[in-house]
Amino acid sequence: MIVWLNGAFGAGKSTAAQELLDLLPGSTLYDPELVGRGLKEMLPAKRLDDVEDYQDLPSWRRLVVDAAAALLTEVPGPLITPMTLLRQEYRDEIFGALAARRIPVRHMLLHAEETILRERIALRDEPVLEQSLQPLQDGSVPEEPVRERSLAHLEPYQQALDWIRGDAHVIDTSDLGPRQTAERIAEAVRTGGGACDIVQTPEPTAETLAAGVLLFDEEDRVLLVDPTYKPGWEFPGGVVEPGEPPARAGVREVAEELDIRLPTMPRLLVLDWEAPVPPGFGGLRLLFDGGRLPDEQIRDLLLPGSELRDWRFVTEDEAESMLPPVRWNRLRWALRARAQGRPLYLEAGVPVG
Structure with a gap:
């Protein structure tokens, strides 16, 4: 302690x-x-x-x-x-x-x-x-x-x-x-005073597979969340557990983090290979399209104090000032994939093929 x-x-x-x-x-x-x-x-x-x-x-x-x-x-x-x-x-x-x-x-x-x-x-x-x-x-x-x-x-x-x-x-x-x-x-x-109830996310020891889900409001602004356990804004989502399908992992994380039950499996937008940069190990990062949330569902968003401090719907330009460059670049291509109606494959944030 x-x-x-x-x-x-x-x-x-x-x-x-x-x-x-x-x-x-x-x-x-x-x-x-x-x-x-x-x-x-x-x-x-x-x-x-x-x-x-x-x-x-x-x-x-x-x-x-x-x-x-x-x-x-x-x-x-x-x-x-x-x-x-x-x-x-x-x-x-x-x-x-x-x-x-x-x-x-x-x-x-x-x-x-x-x-x-x-x-x-x-x-x-x-x-x-x-x-x-x-x-x-x-x-x-x-x-x-x-x-x-x-x-x-x-x-x-x-x-x-x-x-x-x-x-x-x-x-x-x-x-x-x-x-x-x-x-x-x-x-x-x-007596337990000052206990920090932060989600315990184990540090990776090898490459990881992570799934994020992009959720939008009626103005097509994208939802970002502010985790308590690491600096910076992020997409809803997390690491895919062993044996778990990535799309279902994204659905699970959205339900756990925001109490939102997506009615259908989200559509893949981007698969990005993230290069290992010490101390990080890199791995595959997937972003899915979770669709638009109705106003009444947005009003009922829940934030578990152990994981998320805040949430915000933002434009692409606003997201650039909030996200680290690697995440913003991934979001940028995901939004273009959504507009084009086809997924994109990236390596270190750069489209391939």
Whole structure:
């Protein structure tokens, strides 16, 4: 298990984490910031210049999960992880990958009002300086005062509060000391607080076969869904189970995700061979035409909290800004196949034959 302590700088994450080690037997402190510091040392300055924060590095997000899984083979757990996490798509990626490895997460938000946070930051001693990601022209890395960086995070924290409050168990630390905060966290862990009920999708170990279903409204806009367990928008669908016909897999996934029962088997639009790009294994991706949904069925769409956060009907142009390039390209050709009334075979997103 991972007990993830989220919150702004000044909320008391680090001090509470130290106290929590005494209250949760077998617990170990796991600080993902150490992963970030290591990447700063190893990555070339040109790459670091592309990002403002090490959390923006895909390698950091992947290594946070890999290191946690490795640590849990060495210690009984839980891992206590004091780490500010303000971008929802990064939460999806990290927590979803942990769920795929069957590692449960308890998400705790340590919260205090902004005036209190500013007071705590102002009183903070600064003998230690943190390093910025941005290198200087001579290749060295400038030092940035902790206090300045902490204040700069207050506005993004306020903007992220809505989604974090809806996801985490909230503990108000305004009038609590580190020990009291740790006791509240420990009690929440014992009673199941902060449990992230994310669908546990196993990470692939070889090529996979996946089936997606395109559903349309009366204006021929296509339905996209926002999974909780990975970043970015997606089509309804999923991995085809062993021995399962792909079209039936698409129908099953639509029923499980959206509670929509398609009356007939959907028509194939695109079969796309996705090249293996490490760490991914690639495989075959099929998109089917699920047809138009009547208005009354759209009004009754259900979203299981463990799988989907949101849904939206969008135009092709709108989808381009929402989907990763590989998915948008697949959608683009699927829409043309639908218009032409014939399926298309793609290899790495390019029509063949």
